[in-house]
Amino acid sequence: MKQAEQPGSVGEGLKQRGITRREFLKFCTAMTAMLALPPAMASVMAEAISKARRQSVIWLSFQECTGCTESITRSHSPTLENLIFDLISLDYHHTLQAASGAAAEHARELAMKGNEGKYLLIVDGSIPLGNPGYSTIAGISNYDMLLETARGAAAIVAVGTCATYGGLPKADPNPTGAVSVGDIIKDKPIINVPGCPPIPVVMTGVLAHFLTFGNIPELDALGRPKSFYGETIHDRCYRRPFYDQGKFAQTFDDEAARKGWCLFKLGCKGPVTYNACATTKWNDGTSFPIQSGHGCIGCSEPNFWDAGPLYKALSMPVSATAAMLGGAAAAGAAAGVAITWHNRSTKAAAKAAHEKVTVQELMREEK
């Protein structure tokens, strides 16, 4: 396929950067595998992406910690995951862009006007509804900016647990009245890519899917791409055999922990967390939390911060204290004793009142 690359296309950009077609195909093959697409789709993806015009992307950051941006920039360079970002046209990202002040906002307005109905909107951070002044950019409240930018977007990718489900800002008692993108925008397709932060390759994978097919991938009930969030950490965890054998670490420094046994009893939330950490891993496939000896904290699940102590096993109650439980047990036992005593006295009275049945007494006198 030695056709001339169209000017402004991804293929041309790749060529300019000295990326061979072979390397690009390798990336596409890995990507199709990750997205759980048939192998034959690799060349289709390569074709589609290399011919695509650079996709205009606007990235808005609201109540966030910049961790999501950190994550996506932490992907090792030079990798194709990193490069594909250069292959889109990131028209606005207030952490990464060089422009500032009025020029920065002008860039956003220009991109919105020039790609009306076509640009992709990426959001990280939650939106405060408590008071518009809690978080503003260039004097515009997060809420207003989201509404304004979302209007002309082809689709929205909510990145990170704050944008997808409210995240840390929404944690009890939610002082800013934080909500997720999906709580506000109802008329646009939204892809949720939760995680605190999300895995870089998951973010780039979702973008690749959008570039290839021009639509959004298959999502689960919580709006997450099934290809990355279809299974729990637990089901894909390399420590799962220990769980099945009932081999658990009891403390972080015991013999069992050193042997790499299951961290369930130390509060691992792997069994209830849907994410790809156990398969794609982090830092270019180096490791993930459980591999480095710490249980999963369930950061890609809604309200994970309020889902009980991080170091308490899932099977333990999270809301009741030991005193409450003890009190409830004692009250239950006392009630049980009282009812049993009452029932026994009822039955004893019935026994005492028993008159021996004789054959004469089998009939009623009036009968």
Add this chain to the structure above:
Amino acid sequence: MSATLAKGLNSFKEVIDAPIASFFSSCVHCGLCAEACLFYTETGDAKYTPIHKLEPLRRVWQQEYTLLGKVGKALGLSTPVTDAELTEWEPLVYDSCTLCGRCAMVCPVGNDMTYMIRKMREGMAASGHAPEDLVGATTRAVTIGSPMGIKWPAVLAQIKHVQAETGIEVPVEKEGAEYLVLMSSMEIINFPEYLSALSRIFKQAGVSWTLAQDAFEATNSGIQIGASDLAREIVSRIVVAAERLKVKCVISPECGHAFTALRWEGPNLMGRPFGFEVKHILEVLDELHSAGKLKTQGKDKRPLTYHDPCQIARRGGVVEQPRRLLHEVAEDFREMPDAGTMNWCCGGGGGVSANSRAEPLRLQAFKHKKGQIEATGTQTLITACANCRIVMEEGLEHYHMKVEVLGLTELLAEYLVEEEKT
């Protein structure tokens, strides 16, 4: 002195124990027990759902032994059990339940409805809501010694007849014998073949046995009507006689509820373990057969099938023994559908056959047994309960079926190797 509602309700309170409380509280109202009950399957009437037959007892449990029920009763919110209600329930508790226990086999939470009906009858009897015929039978059992009014002279006459026929002496009041043999009234009056068959089998096996003058009757109307005070009196006659004659084992005859009364309820009624074993005649015959003491010759050519009596198979656990024995003497033995522990009742157990009011319903329910027999294509039906036998003979007669019914013991005796002992 008379039965009163107060006595009945007091009795309900008295019989409710931990099993009954857990049964009522674990019922999930699935209705599976209905499909297991032949009175429901043959009538399609929902009132014959086994657990429904216990409704008055359930309400007493709920009102007297549960917290919410107690509160409701104290506030006057609950409906008390009345005489009128018990009158309405009488046919459900006595006429449409043979205590066959099939419902308990299918209950997904393991509720034993039979156990509960048996206990509920205590209150029904104490409140004067037992069927007249059962009251009569029970009165005869207590005052005369047998529900059919049979006295020792009648047994003696049969002994003489059997001795003349077989030439074998029937031992009576023999102290130190191994087995005490009991009979049911049905066998004494309708099926003298049983005693004659036993004499011949025991002679061949060289077993020492005896009859007792004051304890020949195995049946226990006290169990059927649900009066433990009377059941205890009736069962104690057998216990006293067995201990007086120092027998090792008491043989329950071919009768269903007699086995239940003596083997399972007996020690509980007496409040102590027996000094002797209780076995069903089929268990004894099977033991003799395994020991090589029961030898048969030839096989019956007729295709035949076996009806498992509920109290002996399902409630008594004697399932394999009749099959082993039958294979010795039957050339073409055919199992009926649902044979064994899931067999269908003849329709007349648990006092139903003694209750003339229940006859039309019993005959209607017999259709299930009719279908089972027809499915085997046989015209010879073997069983091991004289009550099942008489009920089935009546049913077969009613539906104009040409099927002969035989007791397993007498069938075995027909093929016995008769050897002259020197």
